[in-house]
Amino acid sequence: xxxxxxxxxxxxxxxxxxxxxxxxxxxxxxxxxxxxxxxxxxxxxxxxxxxxxxxxxxxxxxxxxxxxxxxxxxxxxxxxxxxxxxxxxxxxxxxxxxxxxxxxxxxxxxxxxxxxxxxxxxxxxxxxxxxxxxxxxxxxxxxxxxxxxxxxxxxxxxxxxxxxxxxxxxxxxxxxxxxxxxxxxxxxxxxxxxxxxxxxxxxxxxxxxxxxxxxxxxxxxxxxxxxxxxxxxxxxxxxxxxxxxxxxxxxxxxxxxxxxxxxxxxxxxxxxxxxxxxxxxxxxxxxxxxxxxxxxxxxxxxxxxxxxxxxxxxxxxxxxxxxxxxxxxxxxxxxxxxxxx
Amino acid sequence: xxxxxxxxxxxxxxxxxxxxxxxxxxxxxxxxxxxxxxxxxxxxxxxxxxxxxxxxxxxxxxxxxxxxxxxxxxxxxxxxxxxxxxxxxxxxxxxxxxxxxxxxxxxxxxxxxxxxxxxxxxxxxxxxxxxxxxxxxxxxxxxxxxxxxxxxxxxxxxxxxxxxxxxxxxxxxxxxxxxxxxxxxxxxxxxxxxxxxxxxxxxxxxxxxxxxxxxxxxxxxxxxxxxxxxxxxxxxxxxxxxxxxxxxxxxxxxxxxxxxxxxxxxxxxxxxxxxxxxxxxxxxxxxxxxxxxxxxxxxxxxxxxxxxxxxxxxxxxxxxxxxxxxxxxxxxxxxxxxxxx
DNA sequence: TGGACAATTTAAAACGTTATAAATACCCGC
DNA sequence: GCGGGTATTTATAACGTTTTAAATTGTCCA
Numbered sequence: 001x002x003x004x005x006x007x008x009x010x011x012x013x014x015x016x017x018x019x020x021x022x023x024x025x026x027x028x029x030x031x032x033x034x035x036x037x038x039x040x041x042x043x044x045x046x047x048x049x050x051x052x053x054x055x056x057x058x059x060x061x062x063x064x065x066x067x068x069x070x071x072x073x074x075x076x077x078x079x080x081x082x083x084x085x086x087x088x089x090x091x092x093x094x095x096x097x098x099x100x101x102x103x104x105x106x107x108x109x110x111x112x113x114x115x116x117x118x119x120x121x122x123x124x125x126x127x128x129x130x131x132x133x134x135x136x137x138x139x140x141x142x143x144x145x146x147x148x149x150x151x152x153x154x155x156x157x158x159x160x161x162x163x164x165x166x167x168x169x170x171x172x173x174x175x176x177x178x179x180x181x182x183x184x185x186x187x188x189x190x191x192x193x194x195x196x197x198x199x200x201x202x203x204x205x206x207x208x209x210x211x212x213x214x215x216x217x218x219x220x221x222x223x224x225x226x227x228x229x230x231x232x233x234x235x236x237x238x239x240x241x242x243x244x245x246x247x248x249x250x251x252x253x254x255x256x257x258x259x260x261x262x263x264x265x266x267x268x269x270x271x272x273x274x275x276x277x278x279x280x281x282x283x284x285x286x287x288x289x290x291x292x293x294x295x296x297x298x299x300x301x302x303x304x305x306x307x308x309x310x311x312x313x314x315x316x317x318x319x320x321x322x323x324x325x326x327x328x329x330x331x332x333x334x335x336x337x338x339x340x341x
Numbered sequence: 342x343x344x345x346x347x348x349x350x351x352x353x354x355x356x357x358x359x360x361x362x363x364x365x366x367x368x369x370x371x372x373x374x375x376x377x378x379x380x381x382x383x384x385x386x387x388x389x390x391x392x393x394x395x396x397x398x399x400x401x402x403x404x405x406x407x408x409x410x411x412x413x414x415x416x417x418x419x420x421x422x423x424x425x426x427x428x429x430x431x432x433x434x435x436x437x438x439x440x441x442x443x444x445x446x447x448x449x450x451x452x453x454x455x456x457x458x459x460x461x462x463x464x465x466x467x468x469x470x471x472x473x474x475x476x477x478x479x480x481x482x483x484x485x486x487x488x489x490x491x492x493x494x495x496x497x498x499x500x501x502x503x504x505x506x507x508x509x510x511x512x513x514x515x516x517x518x519x520x521x522x523x524x525x526x527x528x529x530x531x532x533x534x535x536x537x538x539x540x541x542x543x544x545x546x547x548x549x550x551x552x553x554x555x556x557x558x559x560x561x562x563x564x565x566x567x568x569x570x571x572x573x574x575x576x577x578x579x580x581x582x583x584x585x586x587x588x589x590x591x592x593x594x595x596x597x598x599x600x601x602x603x604x605x606x607x608x609x610x611x612x613x614x615x616x617x618x619x620x621x622x623x624x625x626x627x628x629x630x631x632x633x634x635x636x637x638x639x640x641x642x643x644x645x646x647x648x649x650x651x652x653x654x655x656x657x658x659x660x661x662x663x664x665x666x667x668x669x670x671x672x673x674x675x676x677x678x679x680x681x682x
Numbered sequence: 683t684g685g686a687c688a689a690t691t692t693a694a695a696a697c698g699t700t701a702t703a704a705a706t707a708c709c710c711g712c
Numbered sequence: 713g714c715g716g717g718t719a720t721t722t723a724t725a726a727c728g729t730t731t732t733a734a735a736t737t738g739t740c741c742a
Binding site: 012055057059060061062064065070072077079086087088091092095104105106107108109125126127128234260263289290 | 353396398400401402403405406411413418420427428429432433436445446447448449450466467468469575601604630631
């Protein structure tokens with residue numbers, strides 16, 4: 001039998017290890033590593049050297065237990081965010097902001113859309129995270145209310161109508177809808193339609209407002225479908241479009257708040273024999289490279305979700321750090337006039 | 342001045358709280374809650390009642406510190422998974438499997454594709470998680486080797502060629518490519534092409550094998566592009582297709598391993614004036630509802646990534662629990678013969 | 683009645699860190 | 713060479729849980 005291979009299962013170094021190695025007390029080592037002021041420069045240097053050498057990394061559990069801070073940021077994921085990498089782009093941006101910090105990103109997918117107040121309560125009550133991130137906010141979003149009441153750090157993707165200001169990073173959907181609609185009209189379309197997210201969400205109002213402003217300025221007819229929204233299954237949007245195209249006074253321009261709805265519109269219209277660019281036009285919000293790949297080309301206005309995520313991370317970190325002066329409300333403008341891709 | 346509102350900041354109940362409430366010792370309470378055998382039924386019942394009543398939840402940090410178990414599953418996310426919700430679908434499935442367990446899902450996006458061995462080492466060495474999940478495996482994937490060597494629980498999406506078996510959940514890409522190619526040939530195409538993932542990945546070989554088998558069986562010509570792969574930017578695939586279409590002996594059928602490459606192929610061919618269904622055909626792998634929405638319809642074979650994620654979660658949990666008998670290698674078959682959507 | 687044994691409960695220690703408070707070393711002027 | 717400070721280091725306790733070992737109770741039989 002071969003001599004037993006004592007792999008020793010790699011014992012993790014702790015503060016104690018460094019203390020033994022340097023001759024200092026555990027407390028001193030802890031202080032030296034956290035750059036506490038009363039440690040002499042020499043000691044600090046020595047301790048940090050040894051720590052680096054043996055690859056010391058503080059135990060998250062112990063730190064969390066002692067300090068009460070979890071070093072965790074939690075993202076609430078709505079089932080509707082599954083589509084087209086919305087969530088992943090956002091998370092990538094978030095991860096970018098959290099890189100080189102001690103924060104980890106945990107995700108909590110929701111299985112029922114919109115009903116995630118329980119998840120929020122759970123996180124707040126049980127201190128599962130130091131900060132929370134979510135989207136699809138409503139004007140008086142109960143999640144926001146709960147978090148504000150408890151002084152729990154968070155950032156929303158989307159605004160609310162609470163009087164108490166809270167951190168958010170949002171896209172200027174008014175400008176998007178305004179610009180999209182103006183472009184449709186500029187192309188000679190005389191009856192634009194906008195496909196909105198469910199009415200309960202704040203940004204639905206913003207989009208509507210932008211749309212209506214453009215429509216009124218131009219004095220053209222318009223239409224807003226009440227049977228469909230951006231959360232509908234694609235088939236439903238497609239069927240609706242096909243049906244509507246066959247009825248009188250059909251719209252000839254579409255402002256689409258999402259890429260999927262743009263696709264569904266194209267196929268629906270196509271089912272009815274209508275061609276993009278000929279009988280109708282679309283201006284859609286673009287969040288991926290998807291729409292640039294289909295023919296005929298759909299005109300788009302870009303929303304950078306990775307950047308959004310990164311900004312959200314930045315704002316949240318400042319918030320957690322208690323930095324009152326840091327900017328906490330970010331409104332990202334669409335690149336108006338930027339050449340459509 | 343109004344009487345101070347003593348919100349009391351909601352003190353979290355601990356085992357101590359329950360101990361005081363019931364008169365038992367902390368140890369007894371701990372035992373009763375974990376259904377330890379030596380606790381009397383009566384005590385157990387009483388303790389659990391009180392715990393439920395006050396909404397007790399064990400402190401994760403303390404548990405983790407004491408037991409060494411993190412109750413965390415970590416997902417490594419490759420930048421290429423950003424596209425089309427691949428990652429989100431998988432994570433949704435994972436979350437489904439982890440629901441009603443004490444496990445949390447943390448994500449670690451990689452910023453450099455493929456080079457995530459460091460992340461793995463970091464997680465193993467510092468015990469950041471109880472289990473690991475990742476995809477895009479290579480035949481002799483160093484991550485797998487490292488994890489096997491350290492006896493660290495993990496599940497891959499994709500197989501390897503190590504002799505030591507390890508847990509995986511994979512899609513039968515041989516069958517997919519075989520079937521896709523057969524369909525192209527059945528439609529009368531005489532020179533199929535397959536767009537493969539980068540060669541270093543295991544499933545690239547599987548796809549190639551399936552493709553070659555179908556091609557040889559039918560005795561037709563074929564082509565495999567070496568300038569492009571599934572990870573290329575869409576523009577590059579598109580340009581390539583457009584260029585290739587103008588050269589002699591151009592392929593007339595495309596087996597696409599991804600939705601994006603199918604789209605890029607369509608646009609590229611279209612740039613050269615060729616129409617899907619007329620001059621050429623495509624059979625693509627479908628992982629979302631995307632392709633069903635474009636015109637003309639692309640024939641697809643489905644891969645259910647949410648199911649994949651759920652299976653991965655299931656396998657990993659059994660693995661962590663040390664269940665040696667549980668199935669640990671799952672090969673998901675494409676729904677051959679199932680009507681294409 | 684006491685002792686052996688099982689059933690049940692409990693006390694004490696430990697996981698690795700940080701906070702509090704105390705101790706020690708160092709330096710100055712006299 | 714000694715008080716009075718400051719600079720630096722240290723011991724101790726605590727966070728909430730689980731584990732180990734010990735204590736208590738009850739039961740049964742000699």
